Amino acid sequence: MGTSLLILGVALWAGAHFFKRLAPEKRAEIGEAGKGAVAIALLISIVLMVIGYRMAEPVWLWIAPFWMVHVNNLLLFIAFYLFAVSGLKTNLHRRIRHPQLSGFKAWAVGHLLVVGTVQGLILFGGLLAWAVVSVIVINRANRDWARPPEAPMWKEGVAVVGALFLMLVVGQIHGWIGPWPFGGA
Structure with a gap:
């Protein structure tokens, strides 16, 4: 069920x-x-x-090595950062057409690496597939992409700090409702 x-x-x-x-x-x-x-x-x-x-x-397909938590956390930081890049329209947004979907893909891959169950594969693999197909569908529908204008450099710093703050807050909430995401506990 x-x-x-x-x-x-x-x-x-x-x-x-x-x-x-x-x-x-x-x-x-x-x-x-x-x-x-x-x-x-x-x-x-x-x-x-x-x-x-x-x-x-849970039906286990693999057990992630302990260090994979750190790879996952790096990918999640990148995901939060890319969401901030999209919201703040930083200079990185000039190079990445779909920063939110790219961040979503980083989030999904990170979770796939550490959650080795069938339901993890269905959830994170299914959402990863959705994000990949979304980029393809959007790019085919809108072939012309106007790059955003140049942004002040301070926005990059705000994106990094904001991503770190959000990652810590979401990580704490994750620990309350599920496994502790930062390893060690």
Whole structure:
């Protein structure tokens, strides 16, 4: 039951995100109400993923070596940094067309490295596949990309500090509701 809910949650997440790209006429026809429907679908998908992941009996495929936690944490820092790059429109955003999706992919890969269960593979592998396909779909739909304007250098520093702060806060919350993400405990 848990695995089915997990798969349903990942599929709903992908479907809700692809709705705008794969059915633009239908999305335009729905108008502003479509945004609310997509938001509700995304919320339901997250709930299904969390419940399904927690309900599924772990079937171990591999055990990550202890040092892999540090590789995971580096990838997660990169993920938080890329989200900050997108929000602040730093100079790195001039080089990376999809910093949020790139950060999401780093997050998924990091988790795949340390969570060696079938449900981890379904969750993080499924979300990684969604992010990869999203980049392809967006790039095919919008071939012309106008690079953002040059940004002041201080934004890079703010992005690094913000990413570090968010990583620590999210890591603490992760430790309260799941495994401690920083190793050692």
